[in-house]
Amino acid sequence: MVHYPAWDQDEARSIVSGLSHLEGATLPILHALQEEFGYVDPQAVPLIAEALNLSRADVHGTISFYHDFRTAPPPRRIVKLCRAEACQALGCEALVEDLAREHGIVVDSHDGHHDAVVETVYCLGNCALGPSALVEGELVGRVDADRIAALCGAQQ
Amino acid sequence: MSEAIRIYVPIDAAALSVGAEVVAQAVAKEAQARGIAVEFIRNGSRGMLWLEPMVEVETGEGRIAYGPVAAKDVATLFEAGFQNGGPHGLRLGPVDELDWLKRQQRLTFERVGVTDPLSLADYRAHDGLKGLEKALSLTGVEIVEEVKASGLRGRGGAGFPTGIKWKTVHDAGATQKYIVCNADEGDSGTFADRMLMEGDPFLLIEGMAIAAIAVGATRGYIYLRSEYPHAHKALQRAILKARNAGVLGASVLGSGKAFELEVRLGAGAYICGEETSLLESLEGKRAIVRAKPPIPALQGLFGKPTIVNNVLSFAAVPWILTHGAKAYADYGMGRSRGTLPVQLGGNVRRGGLIELAFGISLREIIEDIGGGTLSGRPIRAVQVGGPLGAYLTAQQLDTPMDYEALAGIKAMLGHGGIVVFDDSVDMARQARFAFEFCAKESCGKCTPCRIGATRGVELVDKIIAGHERPKNLAVLRDLNKLMTDASLCAMGGLTPMPVMSALNHFFEDFDRPPAERLPLAAE
Ligand SMILES: Cc1cc2nc3c(=O)[nH]c(=O)nc-3n(C[C@H](O)[C@H](O)[C@H](O)COP(=O)(O)O)c2cc1C
Ligand code: SF4
Ligand code: FES
Numbered sequence: 118m119v120h121y122p123a124w125d126q127d128e129a130r131s132i133v134s135g136l137s138h139l140e141g142a143t144l145p146i147l148h149a150l151q152e153e154f155g156y157v158d159p160q161a162v163p164l165i166a167e168a169l170n171l172s173r174a175d176v177h178g179t180i181s182f183y184h185d186f187r188t189a190p191p192p193r194r195i196v197k198l199c200r201a202e203a204c205q206a207l208g209c210e211a212l213v214e215d216l217a218r219e220h221g222i223v224v225d226s227h228d229g230h231h232d233a234v235v236e237t238v239y240c241l242g243n244c245a246l247g248p249s250a251l252v253e254g255e256l257v258g259r260v261d262a263d264r265i266a267a268l269c270g271a272q273q
Numbered sequence: 274m275s276e277a278i279r280i281y282v283p284i285d286a287a288a289l290s291v292g293a294e295v296v297a298q299a300v301a302k303e304a305q306a307r308g309i310a311v312e313f314i315r316n317g318s319r320g321m322l323w324l325e326p327m328v329e330v331e332t333g334e335g336r337i338a339y340g341p342v343a344a345k346d347v348a349t350l351f352e353a354g355f356q357n358g359g360p361h362g363l364r365l366g367p368v369d370e371l372d373w374l375k376r377q378q379r380l381t382f383e384r385v386g387v388t389d390p391l392s393l394a395d396y397r398a399h400d401g402l403k404g405l406e407k408a409l410s411l412t413g414v415e416i417v418e419e420v421k422a423s424g425l426r427g428r429g430g431a432g433f434p435t436g437i438k439w440k441t442v443h444d445a446g447a448t449q450k451y452i453v454c455n456a457d458e459g460d461s462g463t464f465a466d467r468m469l470m471e472g473d474p475f476l477l478i479e480g481m482a483i484a485a486i487a488v489g490a491t492r493g494y495i496y497l498r499s500e501y502p503h504a505h506k507a508l509q510r511a512i513l514k515a516r517n518a519g520v521l522g523a524s525v526l527g528s529g530k531a532f533e534l535e536v537r538l539g540a541g542a543y544i545c546g547e548e549t550s551l552l553e554s555l556e557g558k559r560a561i562v563r564a565k566p567p568i569p570a571l572q573g574l575f576g577k578p579t580i581v582n583n584v585l586s587f588a589a590v591p592w593i594l595t596h597g598a599k600a601y602a603d604y605g606m607g608r609s610r611g612t613l614p615v616q617l618g619g620n621v622r623r624g625g626l627i628e629l630a631f632g633i634s635l636r637e638i639i640e641d642i643g644g645g646t647l648s649g650r651p652i653r654a655v656q657v658g659g660p661l662g663a664y665l666t667a668q669q670l671d672t673p674m675d676y677e678a679l680a681g682i683k684a685m686l687g688h689g690g691i692v693v694f695d696d697s698v699d700m701a702r703q704a705r706f707a708f709e710f711c712a713k714e715s716c717g718k719c720t721p722c723r724i725g726a727t728r729g730v731e732l733v734d735k736i737i738a739g740h741e742r743p744k745n746l747a748v749l750r751d752l753n754k755l756m757t758d759a760s761l762c763a764m765g766g767l768t769p770m771p772v773m774s775a776l777n778h779f780f781e782d783f784d785r786p787p788a789e790r791l792p793l794a795a796e
Pocket of ligand 3: 199200201203205240241242243247461463
């Protein structure tokens with residue numbers, strides 16, 4: 118499990134200034150901040166806007182457009198479960214139902230009291246070995262009900 | 274060192290997803306315990322994904338494959354003398370003799386699985402950089418003509434002739450031009466880009482460098498989806514090595530021509546695969562689709578002339594320059610020239626990557642090569658060309674893999690992904706999903722797509738629930754026509770393709786008594 122340091126405005130400022138020379142620097146900066154702190158704090162918006170000579174609305178608009186960027190600290194563990202067609206053909210929706218029924222884990226719900234959050238993604242490029250999940254940067258294939266529960270840290 | 278036994282364990286993400294890493298560790302440990310010197314190579318995957326992790330060992334008779342290997346098999350493998358190619362239940366025989374590989378025509382993927390993806394020396398030893406060297410001996414016009422003559426069409430989906438795109442950028446007068454690789458690979462059922470970037474990243478670098486030399490561009494970006502962390506690592510390492518070796522940088526292979534290349538990560542938005550939306554994203558903005566014209570070839574990244582091509586389009590070019598346009602064009606059928614990396618996934622027994630000349634039938638791929646469904650139940654539907662592609666019936670599988678032939682049955686080839694479903698699939702639910710996906714992933718710029726997709730979900734729900742069916746079916750057809758005709762880009766414009774194909778070919782699923790329970794997602 119990844120543990121992130123608390124948001125630190127000075128550290129964030131130095132990340133922003135270290136990357137602001139790039140062409141089209143917004144996404145690289147957002148990724149770098151999220152990698153460091155686990156999320157992009159709203160306090161980053163004016164920093165980025167100033168460094169890149171953009172309006173705050175532009176920066177906020179970019180953050181909110183993309184599924185990847187979060188603006189609050191992440192849960193302890195994120196399991197990205199593929200729910201695209203090839204994984205559907207291999208039963209990923211049954212996994213979603215099983216998680217809800219057996220473990221009370223509702224996919225894409227962030228208000229549960231679980232350590233792990235299961236998020237929907239569409240295709241992980243593992244369509245011949247699905248259902249697939251991505252957990253902390255590692256791809257997992259042929260996921261079944263027990264495996265997904267274990268990945269979520271749920272009791273059997 | 275010469276006595277060390279050379280063992281190959283794939284480092285492809287799909288192989289890792291079923292345990293290649295623990296197998297590699299187990300092999301290393303067991304070899305050490307037995308005092309056997311081993312040289313490990315972490316290769317790409319040969320594409321036989323159902324056999325992963327597939328371990329190969331180099332012997333006097335060539336490379337012998339074993340698979341699928343689990344960590345618990347490793348001790349018995351050594352006992353059986355697999356380090357010398359010995360017999361074992363998992364022994365598959367000489368890799369090059371495997372039927373699945375033998376029937377392919379691997380041009381773009383010729384090195385994937387064969388070489389060490391991150392060894393430039395290995396790359397060169399297998400004809401790498403010959404295309405770039407050739408390009409450096411030609412004028413820009415000559416390179417463009419060669420690509421044109423090969424008949425290469427964009428492999429990302431739309432099938433636009435690559436040479437014509439390059440010519441437009443070549444002829445555009447500008448001080449700065451860009452080469453952009455579309456590595457967003459968002460379509461379900463597609464993984465060829467990923468396998469190539471992980472299994473032979475220098476090939477993509479070489480292809481992009483050739484494009485840069487051809488049109489006089491000095492900067493390039495690979496826009497990679499964030500769902501591919503393994504490919505990201507491979508590309509970053511390969512670019513660093515290429516730069517250190519002078520393949521990239523201020524003077525490409527000592528030519529005095531500069532080309533700088535960088536990887537940029539997307540952030541989980543399907544629409545970023547659409548080229549203008551991708552450019553907006555690279556510029557740091559919300560990825561809202563741009564109206565065309567102007568085309569990116571004339572006003573692309575930061576308003577400058579830009580080549581945007583798919584990974585496989587760039588990756589086809591070094592072969593074309595090395596072997597000649599005609600040799601490439603000799604493969605294929607009709608206006609689909611060369612080879613297509615087909616990706617076979619979903620409910621199929623032997624799924625994976627198959628590179629073949631255009632023209633092979635879907636049936637041959639799915640039944641013959643793929644061995645039918647994994648579940649053993651009958652095939653009911655096959656989706657070709659990603660989430661915006663049509664669902665075909667088992668009766669339509671004699672259609673050849675060819676842009677025009679698929680268009681002829683109101684389907685599309687797209688990026689060459691084939692997803693197989695058995696008879697347990699509910700096609701009304703698949704139609705609902707097509708709308709749901711569009712609603713979630715729409716960029717929101719135009720009304721038919723943004724509102725239409727949401728209305729589409731509601732309509733299909735009503736139809737499934739048996740609520741005023743004839744009336745709602747008529748509205749559904751009307752909505753589909755509107756989205757097709759009035760959407761700004763193919764996201765909204767093609768979503769009706771999976772929906773209408775499901776409706777037309779599998780009408781019985783839209784016409785049965787309502788289920789007692791709503792699907793979970795609708796609760
Ligand atoms: C919604 C949508 C998604 C797309 N996704 C991709 C993609 O993931 N990869 C890709 O190469 N092309 C994708 N395309 C096609 C690109 O817009 C563009 O045609 C392509 O990158 C051009 O390269 P090519 O000529 O080499 O195929 C997509 C198009 C649309 C409308
Ligand atoms: S069709 Fe959809 S994705 Fe395409 S421009 Fe319109 S709203 Fe955006
Ligand atoms: S559809 Fe799930 S990995 Fe591709």
